[in-house]
Amino acid sequence: xxxxxxxxxxSSSTTATRFxxxxxxxxxxxxxxxxxxxxxxxxxxxxxxxRTIAATSRTYASPSVLTVAMAADTSAKIIDGKxxxxxxxxxxxxxxxxxxDAIGVVPGLAVILVxxxxxxxxxxRNKKKACESVGINxxxxxxxxxSSDQEVLEYISGFNDDPAVHGILVxxxxxxxxxxxxxxxxxxxxxxxxxxxPLNIGRLAMRGRDPLFVPCTPKGCIxxxxxxxxxxxxxxxxxxxxxxxxxxxxxxxxxxxxxxxxIVHSRxxxxxxxxxxxxxxxxxxxxxxxxxxxWIKPGAVVIDVGINPVExxxxxxxxxxxxxxxxxxxxxxxxxxxxxxxxxxxxxxAMLLSNTLSSAKRLxxxx
Amino acid sequence: xxxxxxxxxxSSSTTATRFxxxxxxxxxxxxxxxxxxxxxxxxxxxxxxxRTIAATSRTYASPSVLTVAMAADTSAKIIDGKxxxxxxxxxxxxxxxxxxDAIGVVPGLAVILVxxxxxxxxxxRNKKKACESVGINxxxxxxxxxSSDQEVLEYISGFNDDPAVHGILVxxxxxxxxxxxxxxxxxxxxxxxxxxxPLNIGRLAMRGRDPLFVPCTPKGCIxxxxxxxxxxxxxxxxxxxxxxxxxxxxxxxxxxxxxxxxIVHSRxxxxxxxxxxxxxxxxxxxxxxxxxxxWIKPGAVVIDVGINPVExxxxxxxxxxxxxxxxxxxxxxxxxxxxxxxxxxxxxxAMLLSNTLSSAKRLxxxx
Numbered sequence: 010x011x012x013x014x015x016x017x018x019x020s021s022s023t024t025a026t027r028f029x030x031x032x033x034x035x036x037x038x039x040x041x042x043x044x045x046x047x048x049x050x051x052x053x054x055x056x057x058x059x060r061t062i063a064a065t066s067r068t069y070a071s072p073s074v075l076t077v078a079m080a081a082d083t084s085a086k087i088i089d090g091k092x093x094x095x096x097x098x099x100x101x102x103x104x105x106x107x108x109x110d111a112i113g114v115v116p117g118l119a120v121i122l123v124x125x126x127x128x129x130x131x132x133x134r135n136k137k138k139a140c141e142s143v144g145i146n147x148x149x150x151x152x153x154x155x156s157s158d159q160e161v162l163e164y165i166s167g168f169n170d171d172p173a174v175h176g177i178l179v180x181x182x183x184x185x186x187x188x189x190x191x192x193x194x195x196x197x198x199x200x201x202x203x204x205x206x207p208l209n210i211g212r213l214a215m216r217g218r219d220p221l222f223v224p225c226t227p228k229g230c231i232x233x234x235x236x237x238x239x240x241x242x243x244x245x246x247x248x249x250x251x252x253x254x255x256x257x258x259x260x261x262x263x264x265x266x267x268x269x270x271x272i273v274h275s276r277x278x279x280x281x282x283x284x285x286x287x288x289x290x291x292x293x294x295x296x297x298x299x300x301x302x303x304w305i306k307p308g309a310v311v312i313d314v315g316i317n318p319v320e321x322x323x324x325x326x327x328x329x330x331x332x333x334x335x336x337x338x339x340x341x342x343x344x345x346x347x348x349x350x351x352x353x354x355x356x357x358x359a360m361l362l363s364n365t366l367s368s369a370k371r372l373x374x375x376x
Numbered sequence: 377x378x379x380x381x382x383x384x385x386x387s388s389s390t391t392a393t394r395f396x397x398x399x400x401x402x403x404x405x406x407x408x409x410x411x412x413x414x415x416x417x418x419x420x421x422x423x424x425x426x427r428t429i430a431a432t433s434r435t436y437a438s439p440s441v442l443t444v445a446m447a448a449d450t451s452a453k454i455i456d457g458k459x460x461x462x463x464x465x466x467x468x469x470x471x472x473x474x475x476x477d478a479i480g481v482v483p484g485l486a487v488i489l490v491x492x493x494x495x496x497x498x499x500x501r502n503k504k505k506a507c508e509s510v511g512i513n514x515x516x517x518x519x520x521x522x523s524s525d526q527e528v529l530e531y532i533s534g535f536n537d538d539p540a541v542h543g544i545l546v547x548x549x550x551x552x553x554x555x556x557x558x559x560x561x562x563x564x565x566x567x568x569x570x571x572x573x574p575l576n577i578g579r580l581a582m583r584g585r586d587p588l589f590v591p592c593t594p595k596g597c598i599x600x601x602x603x604x605x606x607x608x609x610x611x612x613x614x615x616x617x618x619x620x621x622x623x624x625x626x627x628x629x630x631x632x633x634x635x636x637x638x639i640v641h642s643r644x645x646x647x648x649x650x651x652x653x654x655x656x657x658x659x660x661x662x663x664x665x666x667x668x669x670x671w672i673k674p675g676a677v678v679i680d681v682g683i684n685p686v687e688x689x690x691x692x693x694x695x696x697x698x699x700x701x702x703x704x705x706x707x708x709x710x711x712x713x714x715x716x717x718x719x720x721x722x723x724x725x726a727m728l729l730s731n732t733l734s735s736a737k738r739l740x741x742x743x
Contacts, residue, residue: 096560158487174682179735202439206578207575207578207579207581207582207585208574208575208576208578209578210576210578210582211573211574211575211576211577211578211579211580212578213578214574214577214578214581214624214628215574215577215612215624216618216619216620216624217620218574242643243643243644243645251583251631252583253582253583253584257581257582257583261581264618264639264641267641267643268643269638269639269643269644269645269647269650270638271636271637271638271639271650272631272636272637272638273636274631274634274636276609276610276634276636277610277636278610279634283636283638
């Protein structure tokens with residue numbers, strides 16, 4: 010399996026992947042050709058889907074139109090991350106207002122950006138906008154590409170000591186001359202809103218302990234399951250991918266909720282034999298359309314974390330985004346599924362805001 | 377599933393379980409009655425086993441005799457933890473001698489025992505003897521039952537600062553008036569030879585990070601697999617039990633070695649469906665004979681961490697020890713299996729000695 014591909018899992022995204030060679034995934038000859046091992050042929054029993062594909066073939070509808078059209082013709086409930094994230098941001102806004110009125114404190118998030126990567130600049134800008142939208146103060150430091158580790162460490166130290174700052178993000182990737190691990194370790198544990206510190210991960214793994222922060226993307230996955238009333242306790246859950254930022258913490262979170270977990274990864278033989286047993290699948294590997302319909306048990310709930318660019322000559326950008334899961338097949342088999350985009354993606358930043366608020370509440374002992 | 381039952385998983389054992397009400401498990405009417413759901417009836421195709429049972433019935437052979445007798449008539453290779461542990465202790469002895477000759481340093485292990493529990497005193501005495509046998513200096517502090525947290529913390533602080541001490545154990549359980557978590561957290565991470573600190577567990581869970589210490593019992597399980605040439609990479613491994621001290625870290629260790637892991641626990645429905653798929657089973661739940669023969673895939677490797685006392689009127693102690701796995705059935709199906717006792721048990725203390733040596737080597741930068 011390839012390394013994780015996301016647009017931005019909070020600060021530690023593998024952002025370069027947007028610029029990886031694109032996968033082929035286009036409509037031709039009335040068939041949907043994808044990176045799936047065979048072209049998808051739809052039986053006449055799926056007239057709705059055929060209509061959708063035909064429409065796509067003619068008009069090259071945007072992914073969101075495609076999603077809606079399919080939802081109308083399939084049994085899978087669409088887990089709408091966009092609207093859940095909006096609701097959570099509204100809740101955060103209200104809570105911040107309550108805290109400000111009660112104790113005069115406004116949460117603050119500091120973001121440190123080193124270098125000139127356009128994608129990183131975009132992510133930082135999006136975070137800043139998201140902070141503004143809910144009433145979190147954002148503090149941004151931009152340093153030139155050739156900055157020293159020491160300069161970054163000094164800013165981190167300043168934010169660690171600043172009572173107006175409750176969360177600190179170092180936007181990744183850092184320039185290659187920097188010692189990323191040393192720099193990340195310098196963020197004090199009480200402000201590590203990404204939740205990637207080994208101490209947080211250890212607490213997440215241990216029964217009877219609680220992490221200060223849960224990493225944003227896996228937290229978003231579980232939040233979606235909760236908000237859609239998906240029962241986790243006692244269910245079989247399979248996580249595809251074992252990255253530090255999504256797969257591994259997602260598995261630990263599911264286990265904390267009493268799921269029976271299995272973790273599938275690049276060394277797993279016949280992964281589909283394992284996924285087919287799952288009541289809940291969380292996929293986070295960064296392989297477009299890897300999870301086929303026949304990998305999924307009828308009625309399973311599918312959370313697709315992958316956001317993979319595939320070539321699309323008809324898109325103004327030259328590509329479009331698809332998940333790890335072959336949506337067209339999965340939505341006919343799963344009972345509920347997240348679309349890509351509009352599923353897990355919007356949840357990540359909502360969880361970052363949530364972690365920042367939690368941090369401020371904890372540091373000011375506000376209930 | 378019941379809570380974990382072991383004699384002593386380094387310092388953090390649930391030692392009280394030795395004194396739990398004993399399970400019934402005795403030979404009567406030519407049948408082996410156990411806590412398994414049905415009495416075990418042996419088909420005539422297992423004459424060797426029948427002979428063994430008959431012998432047991434007549435003479436009440438000791439568990440070790442029973443084990444050897446069975447091994448001769450079954451296909452499962454006996455994973456002999458006792459002899460592996462002996463070999464490891466010999467290796468440690470040689471390494472300590474090499475270090476002493478080269479830099480004049482002898483590893484030191486400090487053990488703090490609070491209160492008068494006889495079982496705890498026995499474990500501490502065994503650790504002391506094991507240290508002596510390999511050339512590790514042991515430092516023991518015995519405090520009365522009514523000691524304050526502060527007194528214990530002062531000893532820990534002293535050992536933290538003492539360059540002759542490379543590992544610190546606080547024997548558990550502590551008296552109920554003490555704050556166990558606070559006390560354990562006071563042991564500095566560089567001397568936490570139990571490896572239970574959340575920072576160590578976090579590093580164990582994360583790819584690209586390495587823990588300073590791996591918890592002794594799960595480390596012993598993996599060491600047995602290595603020493604018996606069991607291939608882990610790409611294999612399906614099921615861990616039964618998710619405790620902080622065995623199940624969870626065992627699963628993390630197996631995943632680090634590229635196994636595809638599933639974790640079965642008290643909330644798992646039909647656990648046998650999952651275990652039957654495993655190439656490797658590690659059971660650590662503390663339920664005598666829970667894992668029956670039909671839970672095991674033919675040819676699987678079985679590591680039985682459970683050490684459960686079951687009533688045995690013919691034993692001088694009134695009980696004998698059995699594992700989580702119904703050995704009589706499992707040894708006919710597995711390709712290799714650890715006996716109880718004499719399997720994982722002896723490995724725990726060997727790994728404690730190994731961790732203490734590693735700590736001394738690291739603190740003195742000795743390769």
